[in-house]
Amino acid sequence: MYYFQNSTTHFxxxxxxxxxxxxxxxxxxxLAGEFARDADSPPDAGAExxxxxxxxxxxxxxxxxxxxxxxxxxxxxxxxxxxxxxPDICFNIAEGVTGDSREAQVPALCEMLDIPYTASRIxxxxxxxxxxxxxxxxLSQGLPTPHYQVFQTPNDALDSRLQLPLLVKPAREGTGMGxxxxxxxxxxxxxxxxxxxxxxxxxxPALVEEFLPGREFTVGFIGNPGPxxxxxxxWLYEATGYHVFPILELDNGQSSTPGVYGHAAKEVEIxxxxxxxxxxxxxxxxxxxxxxxxxxxxxxxxxxxxxxARVDIRLDAQGAPQLLEINTLPGLNPALSDLCIMAxxxxxxxxxxxxxxxxxxxxxxxxxFEAAEREKIGHAGSRMTGxxxxxxxxxxxxxxxxxxxxxxxxRRTRSAGTRRR
Numbered sequence: 001m002y003y004f005q006n007s008t009t010h011f012x013x014x015x016x017x018x019x020x021x022x023x024x025x026x027x028x029x030x031l032a033g034e035f036a037r038d039a040d041s042p043p044d045a046g047a048e049x050x051x052x053x054x055x056x057x058x059x060x061x062x063x064x065x066x067x068x069x070x071x072x073x074x075x076x077x078x079x080x081x082x083x084x085x086x087p088d089i090c091f092n093i094a095e096g097v098t099g100d101s102r103e104a105q106v107p108a109l110c111e112m113l114d115i116p117y118t119a120s121r122i123x124x125x126x127x128x129x130x131x132x133x134x135x136x137x138x139l140s141q142g143l144p145t146p147h148y149q150v151f152q153t154p155n156d157a158l159d160s161r162l163q164l165p166l167l168v169k170p171a172r173e174g175t176g177m178g179x180x181x182x183x184x185x186x187x188x189x190x191x192x193x194x195x196x197x198x199x200x201x202x203x204x205p206a207l208v209e210e211f212l213p214g215r216e217f218t219v220g221f222i223g224n225p226g227p228x229x230x231x232x233x234x235w236l237y238e239a240t241g242y243h244v245f246p247i248l249e250l251d252n253g254q255s256s257t258p259g260v261y262g263h264a265a266k267e268v269e270i271x272x273x274x275x276x277x278x279x280x281x282x283x284x285x286x287x288x289x290x291x292x293x294x295x296x297x298x299x300x301x302x303x304x305x306x307x308x309a310r311v312d313i314r315l316d317a318q319g320a321p322q323l324l325e326i327n328t329l330p331g332l333n334p335a336l337s338d339l340c341i342m343a344x345x346x347x348x349x350x351x352x353x354x355x356x357x358x359x360x361x362x363x364x365x366x367x368x369f370e371a372a373e374r375e376k377i378g379h380a381g382s383r384m385t386g387x388x389x390x391x392x393x394x395x396x397x398x399x400x401x402x403x404x405x406x407x408x409x410x411r412r413t414r415s416a417g418t419r420r421r
Contacts, residue, residue, distance in 0.1 A: 018366060018367060021066065023067050023087075023089050023367070024067070025069045027058060027090075027093075029073070030094050032050060054332060054333040055093075089367065092117045095329070100129075101130070103125040119308055128325070128328040134325065138302055146316070147162055150205045151208055152205055158191070164188075167185075170198055171207040174327070194206075210316075214315025216250045216313070219293055220339045221243060225242075234371065246280050249279040288321075306361070334350045
């Protein structure tokens with residue numbers, strides 16, 4: 001028996017990184033262009049990884065705030081990278097390399113090395129990718145979510161509470177992976193065939209849940225529960241500790257995957273046949289808006305999500321909201337990601353969005369910083385320049401309040417190849 005002796009023993013970062021800004025920021029990401037697909041990989045493998053333009057937009061926003069930004073690949077070399085770089089804080093958008101809890105890998109590594117990082121901690125990231133476990137937590141808290149069953153084999157007996165039609169998808173994937181027009185099954189034979197396909201293609205259990213026929217929404221927010229006086233921009237936050245963006249509604253009736261928001265629909269270019277439409281703010285009464293916001297925040301707090309999150313909700317046949325899933329690492333493409341569309345709709349600049357996520361994490365981890373001077377933020381309908389979004393996004397989502405009829409909302413389609421997380 002031998003004790004393996006590494007060249008560096010009992011390594012631990014000194015607490016030099018608990019210093020005021022500007023900070024050395026490690027931007028941790030998995031690049032879509034560097035994903036190597038195996039012969040037996042699913043057809044949509046790597047869909048959740050970020051494109052280079054997203055990562056560079058994030059880095060530019062952080063650099064404009066005065067920080068030194070280092071883009072780091074979140075692969076098997078990351079441990080050595082962080083030990084050599086010794087960042088003050090990490091901005092984490094990494095999806096992980098492999099495994100059922102891959103989105104928790106980078107947070108676990110950062111905690112082991114005692115490096116502060118943005119967004120949710122280990123457990124929340126592990127749970128959010130595992131849809132059945134997320135639903136179990138929500139149900140334990142009395143939160144509504146569609147009835148479901150986890151299938152380990154195609155021959156599992158169907159729970160009597162579930163009635164066709166049903167939605168079948170991988171239990172531990174995101175970004176619409178494994179969801180296409182055949183994901184909605186209407187006969188026992190279709191159910192068995194689809195479950196078999198998921199088990200074989202994704203090599204994980206299949207989540208089967210009741211199909212909800214109602215409208216679909218997403219609730220996005222930044223913040224954490226607790227006092228807001230010591231935050232970078234305390235005026236942005238409500239007494240709850242959160243800043244909730246305008247609710248976004250997804251209309252997939254004419255998409256290439258009718259009735260569901262599948263991976264193929266996300267690849268259709270703007271204005272193309274089969275592209276989904278988005279409405280922000282959603283044309284809904286204030287009563288429903290308040291219910292959706294309350295449900296979204298409660299869903300996030302049940303998993304102890306941090307700093308930023310987005311919760312997908314759909315109405316059932318009776319019009320009651322049901323929780324679908326939570327995204328603890330929502331996409332941050334400035335032109336196309338849901339959270340950025342929602343922020344632009346209310347006139348929040350991309351730089352403010354990104355730096356607020358950074359400073360929320362800094363506050364949680366005890367990094368000192370001073371409050372910013374209050375910016376002058378206009379409504380998106382004024383077609384402001386300098387929001388940090390592409391010109392076609394700035395001011396294009398919401399009509400000026402004086403010209404917009406009550407309940408009206410703008411519509412926008414998504415371009416190809418961008419993850420919706």
